[in-house]
Structures are given as structure tokens and as C-alpha cells.
Amino acid sequence: MTAQPQTPSDTRHPPVAGVENARRRRGRHVRLSMLLAVVGPGLLAGLSDDDPAGITTYSVLGARHGYQLLWVLLVSTIALILFQDLGARIGVVTGQGIAGLVRQRYGARAATVAIVALVVANVGTTAAEFAGIAAGAELFGVSRYLAVPAAALLVSALVLQGGFRGVQRVLLALSAVFIAYIAAGILSHPDWGAAARGLVVPTMPFTRDTVIIATATLGTTLAPWGLAFIQSYAVDKRLTTADLPYLRVDVITGAVLTGVIGLFVVVACAATLHQQGATVTDAAQAAQALEPLAGRLARDLFAAGLIGAALLAASILPLSTSYAVADLTGRPAALDDAVRDAPLFYATFAAVTVVGAGLVLVPGVPLISVLVLTQVLNAILLLPLLAFMYGIARDHGLMGRYRATRAAAGPYLVAIAAITLCIAALGVMEVAR
Amino acid sequence: MDGLISVAGLTGVVLRNADGAEVGRIADVVARWGVGSYPAVTGLVVRVGARQAFVHAEQVAELAADGARLDSARLDLREFVRRPGEVLLRHDVIDHQLVDVDGARVVRASDLYVARVDDRYRLVGVDVGMRAFLRRIGPARLRRSVVPERVIDWGDVAPFSLPGAPVRLRTPHERLRELQPGELADLLEDLGRSERHELLTALAPDTAADVLEEMDQDDLTEMLRDAAPSLAADLLGRMEPDEAVDALRSLADDDRDAILTAMPTETADHLTGLLAYPKREAGGIMTTHLVMVHAADTVAGVRAVLRERRAHSEDVDAVVVVDEDGRLLDDVPLFDLLVADGGVLVGSLVGPPWPATVTVDADLDRVVDKLIANRGSSLLVVDGSGHPLGRILADDVLDVLAATRGRRWPWQQR
Numbered sequence: 001m002t003a004q005p006q007t008p009s010d011t012r013h014p015p016v017a018g019v020e021n022a023r024r025r026r027g028r029h030v031r032l033s034m035l036l037a038v039v040g041p042g043l044l045a046g047l048s049d050d051d052p053a054g055i056t057t058y059s060v061l062g063a064r065h066g067y068q069l070l071w072v073l074l075v076s077t078i079a080l081i082l083f084q085d086l087g088a089r090i091g092v093v094t095g096q097g098i099a100g101l102v103r104q105r106y107g108a109r110a111a112t113v114a115i116v117a118l119v120v121a122n123v124g125t126t127a128a129e130f131a132g133i134a135a136g137a138e139l140f141g142v143s144r145y146l147a148v149p150a151a152a153l154l155v156s157a158l159v160l161q162g163g164f165r166g167v168q169r170v171l172l173a174l175s176a177v178f179i180a181y182i183a184a185g186i187l188s189h190p191d192w193g194a195a196a197r198g199l200v201v202p203t204m205p206f207t208r209d210t211v212i213i214a215t216a217t218l219g220t221t222l223a224p225w226g227l228a229f230i231q232s233y234a235v236d237k238r239l240t241t242a243d244l245p246y247l248r249v250d251v252i253t254g255a256v257l258t259g260v261i262g263l264f265v266v267v268a269c270a271a272t273l274h275q276q277g278a279t280v281t282d283a284a285q286a287a288q289a290l291e292p293l294a295g296r297l298a299r300d301l302f303a304a305g306l307i308g309a310a311l312l313a314a315s316i317l318p319l320s321t322s323y324a325v326a327d328l329t330g331r332p333a334a335l336d337d338a339v340r341d342a343p344l345f346y347a348t349f350a351a352v353t354v355v356g357a358g359l360v361l362v363p364g365v366p367l368i369s370v371l372v373l374t375q376v377l378n379a380i381l382l383l384p385l386l387a388f389m390y391g392i393a394r395d396h397g398l399m400g401r402y403r404a405t406r407a408a409a410g411p412y413l414v415a416i417a418a419i420t421l422c423i424a425a426l427g428v429m430e431v432a433r
Numbered sequence: 434m435d436g437l438i439s440v441a442g443l444t445g446v447v448l449r450n451a452d453g454a455e456v457g458r459i460a461d462v463v464a465r466w467g468v469g470s471y472p473a474v475t476g477l478v479v480r481v482g483a484r485q486a487f488v489h490a491e492q493v494a495e496l497a498a499d500g501a502r503l504d505s506a507r508l509d510l511r512e513f514v515r516r517p518g519e520v521l522l523r524h525d526v527i528d529h530q531l532v533d534v535d536g537a538r539v540v541r542a543s544d545l546y547v548a549r550v551d552d553r554y555r556l557v558g559v560d561v562g563m564r565a566f567l568r569r570i571g572p573a574r575l576r577r578s579v580v581p582e583r584v585i586d587w588g589d590v591a592p593f594s595l596p597g598a599p600v601r602l603r604t605p606h607e608r609l610r611e612l613q614p615g616e617l618a619d620l621l622e623d624l625g626r627s628e629r630h631e632l633l634t635a636l637a638p639d640t641a642a643d644v645l646e647e648m649d650q651d652d653l654t655e656m657l658r659d660a661a662p663s664l665a666a667d668l669l670g671r672m673e674p675d676e677a678v679d680a681l682r683s684l685a686d687d688d689r690d691a692i693l694t695a696m697p698t699e700t701a702d703h704l705t706g707l708l709a710y711p712k713r714e715a716g717g718i719m720t721t722h723l724v725m726v727h728a729a730d731t732v733a734g735v736r737a738v739l740r741e742r743r744a745h746s747e748d749v750d751a752v753v754v755v756d757e758d759g760r761l762l763d764d765v766p767l768f769d770l771l772v773a774d775g776g777v778l779v780g781s782l783v784g785p786p787w788p789a790t791v792t793v794d795a796d797l798d799r800v801v802d803k804l805i806a807n808r809g810s811s812l813l814v815v816d817g818s819g820h821p822l823g824r825i826l827a828d829d830v831l832d833v834l835a836a837t838r839g840r841r842w843p844w845q846q847r
Contacts, residue, residue: 093626103541104529329566
């Protein structure tokens with residue numbers, strides 16, 4: 001190759017020395033306001049991982065294994081920080097969504113297979129969110145045939161009518177319901193010493209049951225759709241490389257909050273259900289089971305959190321899917337576009353919402369099977385997605401001077417290896433059975 | 434369609450020598466960007482066993498989806514080394530973003546077509562259709578049964594530079610210049626970051642400034658923050674002052690300072706002065722491009738001044754007549770100057786109706802009321818002692834009002 005590589009950064013003019021100094025001097029004063037402008041992608045993508053599927057997994061983790069596996073949640077949170085940060089950075093630096101980049105770097109076939117899998121998994125996950133809304137509403141005595149259509153209309157109206165800023169603010173307000181879980185956790189009077197030990201001392205009985213729950217915890221925390229979403233969102237929010245430090249704060253805040261909320265769910269279930277030897281299979285059951293042990297308030301808070309989390313995720317999922325499909329096919333994709341300018345974008349949005357809600361409402365649909373298959377698909381999809389992201393992050397042509405160095409790439413590889421190990425162990429155990 | 438050869442379809446196709454013996458399989462098609470609308474194919478990258486070799490285009494007798502043929506039995510196999518200006522059509526162009534200049538939109542290439550033109554293979558078109566995309570996902574057989582669908586003539590395409598390749602949009606596509614600033618603004622909004630930067634720097638600075646004026650506020654803010662302060666300063670300096678001030682307002686303090694520092698002091702001082710006025714008051718809306726003349730000037734003299742200010746024609750709908758102390762006497766519409774005799778003194782055109790004025794601190798409602806009452810195309814902004822400071826054109830007011838349009842929720846109305 002005869003020419004020097006041309007990268008986005010090479011085309012930048014050298015900054016004037018005085019300007020650099022001015023930047024440094026003013027740095028501290030502007031930080032808070034800058035952060036507020038950037039906040040959103042990380043917080044939303046992180047918090048929406050505490051959706052009904054997530055809460056269910058955390059409930060089971062706590063109810064079956066007490067405080068012992070809390071460290072799995074810690075590891076998941078660290079992986080979440082790593083890859084959400086990576087996704088956001090790729091979005092900001094390239095200005096492109098994950099689907100378009102995978103198509104550009106890995107070809108049409110790889111991109112299409114990945115995105116088709118993502119769409120199927122997202123429809124299933126959307127169904128899981130609406131199922132969470134249905135279960136939560138029924139705890140309050142509201143029929144699912146009322147609650148689910150109402151929720152579908154509400155989230156669609158928010159996303160489609162509210163425009164970009166509207167959605168973001170409403171969603172962030174909505175995520176306040178997660179405090180409910182923290183309250184529920186405290187009301188259950190947990191053994192904090194045991195919880196702290198479980199969080200930092202990694203022990204695990206190596207059984208099929210624990211491997212499943214550990215993999216599920218990793219998979220539900222680090223969801224493929226969340227990774228796709230954060231990248232598109234960072235692009236759509238028109239963030240620049242100057243925002244990267246703030247974006248990192250945003251991502252870490254979102255991921256840590258996600259982890260903390262998960263921790264309180266686990267703790268609440270460990271302190272009550274595990275102590276009593278009760279078993280649960282879904283989050284609504286966990287809420288119900290909390291009542292005799294921690295009081296009606298704890299139950300109601302748990303159910304409210306479930307509905308709020310489901311609404312948040314149900315708003316993001318169709319949107320994330322639409323971004324990916326439009327991006328893959330090179331069609332216009334922005335919430336600010338009119339329906340006639342971006343038909344594919346809005347058609348995908350409608351399809352995901354309608355099918356997702358329909359799966360919950362139509363009698364005779366084997367919903368449990370759909371939800372289990374979705375979890376499996378999400379776990380399988382996660383690996384190639386992380387590998388793609390890793391490849392893009394290391395690509396000098398795409399990332400320029402923001403390319404991940406070999407040293408910085410190490411943690412990604414460790415995380416990918418850990419997830420591979422979990423999925424492989426699970427696969428082996430399934431076959432052995 | 435006959436004669437169009439799909440580049441995606443060529444991948445994996447067997448290359449035979451003149452004797453019909455298999456040499457290898459086509460991995461990619463090499464073309465050279467540069468002169469002319471239709472880049473010439475300079476060769477093929479061929480997979481021979483585990484090696485990748487380069488076959489010069491002159492050695493290729495025939496390219497077709499069902500097999501390619503060399504013109505001799507002997508093959509000169511060299512390692513492929515990318516020369517300046519050369520691109521790999523499959524690896525570097527297919528699935529990447531391009532600008533369709535004719536349709537003024539950003540597209541992603543689903544497939545490319547080469548054809549034999551004057552005894553050479555040339556890149557002639559790009560397919561952006563869904564079907565072309567889908568057939569590449571299927572088996573190779575499907576990939577080779579090519580039905581061109583949504584093909585754009587390569588002459589209407591502006592490609593971007595590639596990693597490692599020195600060709601940039603520096604000699605921008607001829608037709609890019611024919612696009613309206615609004616269309617260019619839409620293109621910039623749809624492109625990835627490096628492509629966007631490349632397109633912007635490929636435009637003439639004055640055009641680029643016009644394009645920025647047309648951009649959505651959020652996108653404009655992003656462009657300015659992403660550009661080097663010196664480039665942002667240059668572009669802002671070329672924008673109309675009121676537009677430049679609007680753009681500066683949307684930036685964080687340190688970004689704004691960086692850009693102002695990179696400007697010539699005079700421009701920076703002027704813009705800083707304008708920045709001091711609140712956004713939704715007369716001072717924040719007005720443009721400071723005023724053509725000021727005295728009553729003793731002749732109409733012909735004023736016309737000469739107007740000719741010099743041609744660049745700001747959009748901001749001038751009347752000429753301000755001031756007295757010796759620079760205080761406002763009248764605002765003479767261009768129409769009056771056009772129909773008046775060249776030798777006549779401007780003073781003779783001064784008279785009722787007197788111009789509508791507001792002070793710099795007049796709020797938006799007052800400006801709108803005055804404009805409606807006056808039914809003119811602009812208002813003058815004056816200071817407390819009657820010195821003209823700027824002009825508010827009806828379209829500036831439209832911009833301010835339009836900014837609140839389409840924002841359905843109260844919190845969206847900044």
C-alpha cells in the first residue's frame with residue numbers, strides 16, 4: 001500500500017494551541033451541563049435491561065440460590081459497561097448503526113442473518129415485555145385484554161408522536177419506577193453481610209441449574225437489542241467524539257443502576273423466598289410470593305416496577321428493531337422522518353409492536369415456549385454480535401484514532417470468552433442430559 | 434438487460450486461460466477512481482489456491498457471470514498491491530454508502546455493474562434495490578441471475594474515499610455543485626461521520642456555509658463541534674451573521690470560545706456583540722447587513738454600492754438613509770431606487786410612509802405585531818437614539834417561529 005491511511009482523524013486540522021488551553025481552563029465549569037445534554041443512551045439502554053425477563057431471572061437467581069450467585073450479577077454489570085460503552089463509541093465515531101457497519105465490514109449475508117435473528121429475537125422479547133405488563137396488571141386486578149392494548153398504544157404514541165426528545169424524557173421519567181425494587185429490597189430485611197459476601201466471593205455449585213441461571217443472568221443483562229439500540233441512539237442523538245467522556249459516564253451510570261436494581265431484586269427474593277424455601281418461575285409470582293413475607297406494599301412496589309420496566313423496554317424494542325432493519329437495507333431511519341419518507345422504518349415498528357402484543361393476547365399461543373426460545377436466541381445472537389463489535393472496534397479504517405488498542409481490547413476478549421464458556425457449558429450439559 | 438455484468442455475481446466465478454484450463458476464481462474487481470465518469474476496470478484479484486493474485490485488465494478477454502477468460506495461455510501472476518486511486522469494487526464499494534447526486538440522497542450499494550465500453554470494462558452503474566441486496570444473500574446461482582432493478586448511472590454517483598486510498602471527494606462531483614444547499618444539507622444529515630466530513634470539505638467554502646444555514650439545528654451543532662475549530666470558524670464567518678449567531682448559541686461555552694478564538698478578531702467581535710442579545714428579542718433575530726447611504730448621495734451612487742454588496746442580496750430589501758450623525762431618516766425600498774432616475778438625490782425619495790422600527794430589546798411578539806401592522810418585508814432595529822443597528826426580515830421571523838413548529842410537547846419547545 002503506497003498511501004498513508006486516511007482516517008477521519010487525519011482530516012482534522014491541528015488545534016490552535018490557545019484554543020486547547022481555553023478548552024482545558026473552561027473544562028470543569030461546563031462538565032455538568034454537558035453531561036445533562038449527553039445523558040440518555042446509556043441510562044435508557046442500561047435500565048431497560050431490568051425488564052420483566054431480567055427481573056424474572058434475578059428473582060429466580062435469588063429465590064433458588066440466595067445470596068451465593070450475586071457475583072454473577074456483578075460480572076454481568078461489568079460486561080454491560082464494557083460493551084455498551086463500545087457500542088456507543090462505535091456509533092459516535094462512525095455515525096452509523098450496527099447493521100450498516102456489519103453489512104459494510106462483514107458482507108450482506110452475515111449482516112442479514114444477524115439482523116433477521118435480531119428481529120425474531122426482538123419480537124419475542126417484545127412479547128415478553130407485554131407478558132410482563134399483562135402479569136403486572138393482573139396483580140392489580142386489571143385484565144390483560146385491557147392492559148396490553150392500552151400499553152401498546154401508549155408506547156407507540158409516545159415514540160411516534162413525541163419525536164425524539166419527548167420519548168427520551170418520558171422514558172427517563174418512567175424509569176423512576178425502578179426505585180420500587182430498591183424499596184422492595186429494603187422492606188424484605190435482607191442479611192447484608194451475606195449479600196456482600198455473595199457479591200464479591202465467586203462460588204458456584206457446578207450444576208446444570210446454576211449454569212443455566214448464570215448464563216441467563218449474563219444474557220438478560222447484556223441483551224443484543226440493548227447493544228444495537230445504544231449505537232443507533234448515539235447516532236440519532238447527534239453526539240460527537242467530544243461527547244465520548246460524558247457518554248462513558250452515562251453508560252456507567254446506566255449499567256451500575258441496572259446492576260444495583262438487579263441486586264435489590266435478588267436480595268429481596270433471597271431474604272424472603274429463599275429463606276422460606278419457596279420457588280418461583282416468573283416475576284409476577286415473585287411479587288405475589290413477597291406479600292406474606294414482606295407485606296402488601298413490597299408486593300405492589302414489585303408489580304409496579306415490573307409494569308414500568310416492561311413499558312420502558314416495550315418502547316425501545318420496536319424502535320431498536322426499526323433502526324436495525326432500515327440501517328441494514330440502507331433506507332432512511334430517523335424518528336424525525338415522516339412516515340411516507342421512511343415506510344420500512346415505521347412498518348417494522350408497527351409489525352414488532354403488533355406481533356409482540358398479539359402473542360400475549362391471542363389464546364392458544366404457547367407463550368412460555370416463545371419466551372424460552374427467545375432467551376435462547378438472544379444468548380446465541382449475543383456471541384456473533386459481540387464478535388462483530390470487537391472487529392469493528394479494532395478496524396482502523398472505520399474507527400481511525402478511536403480504534404481500540406490491543407491492550408484496551410483485552411477485556412472485551414475476556415468477556416467474550418466468558419460468555420462463550422457459559423453457552424458452551426450449557427450446550428454440553430443439554431446434550432449430556 | 435444485456436451487457437451489464439454484476440460485480441457481486443463475478444465473485445467466485447472461474448477464470449480460465451485461452452486453453453480453457455482453470456486458473457483460479459475471481460475474488461474482486463479492481464477499478465481506478467479518477468478522470469472520467471465511468472472508472473475503468475484495471476484488473477481482477479484472483480484466488481489461486483491459497484494465494485491472491487492480480488490479473489491485469491489487458492489480459493482479460495472476457496468477463497461474464499458464467500466464466501471469465503484470459504486472452505493467452507500464459508498468465509503473469511503478481512501479488513495484488515493497491516496503487517493510488519485503485520479500489521476493490523466488492524470489498525470497498527459494495528455495501529458502503531454513496532451519494533446519488535441525481536436523486537440527492539444517500540444510498541448503500543447493493544451491487545455494482547461493469548460493462549464493456551470502447552473495448553474496456555468500465556464501472557457503469559450501482560444497484561441500490563432490495564432485490565439486488567437479497568440475491569446476494571442466497572446461493573451463488575441466484576447471485577448470478579442478475580436482473581438489474583434500481584440502477585443508478587455511475588455518472589450520477591459520488592463515491593467516498595476508502596481507508597488506505599488517497600482519492601477523496603476533493604474534486605467533487607460536477608453535479609454536486611448543481612444541488613441546492615437544502616438538498617446538500619439533507620445528504621450531510623444522512624451520511625456517516627467520515628463521509629459527512631469528506632463531503633463538507635469537498636464543497637466550496639461559500640457553498641458549505643450556505644449548506645450549514647439550511648441544516649437542522651441539531652445536525653448543525655454536531656457538524657460544528659465535529660469540525661476543527663479553524664474550519665468551523667471559517668464556515669461561520671461566511672454565514673449570514675444572524676445565522677452564525679444562532680449556530681453559536683447552540684454550542685457549549687467552550688466549543689463556542691474555541692471557534693471564536695479561531696476567527697479573525699473583527700468577525701469574532703462582531704458575532705460576540707450579536708451574541709449578547711437574547712435569542713428571541715429583536716437584537717437576536719436581526720441581521721446586521723445594512724446598506725446605509727446619505728440623503729445627498731445619488732441614486733446611481735447607491736446602485737453602485739448595492740452592486741458591491743451583491744453577496745448579501747438576500748438580506749437587503751431596502752436601503753437605509755441616515756443623517757450626518759448616523760441617525761435613521763428613512764428606509765427606501767429597492768423598488769423606489771429601481772424606478773428613480775439615476776441622477777436624482779436619495780433625499781428626494783425620503784418621505785412617508787415612514788419605516789417601521791423596533792428597539793433591540795423588543796420581544797418576538799412585538800416584532801411580529803409590527804411586521805403585521807406594517808405589511809412590509811422587513812423592520813429596522815434601532816438603538817435608543819435612533820441609530821439603525823440591523824434589519825429583521827420576515828423570513829428571519831419565520832425561522833424563529835418555524836423552530837417551534839412540529840414540536841408537539843411543551844418541553845420540546847426550546
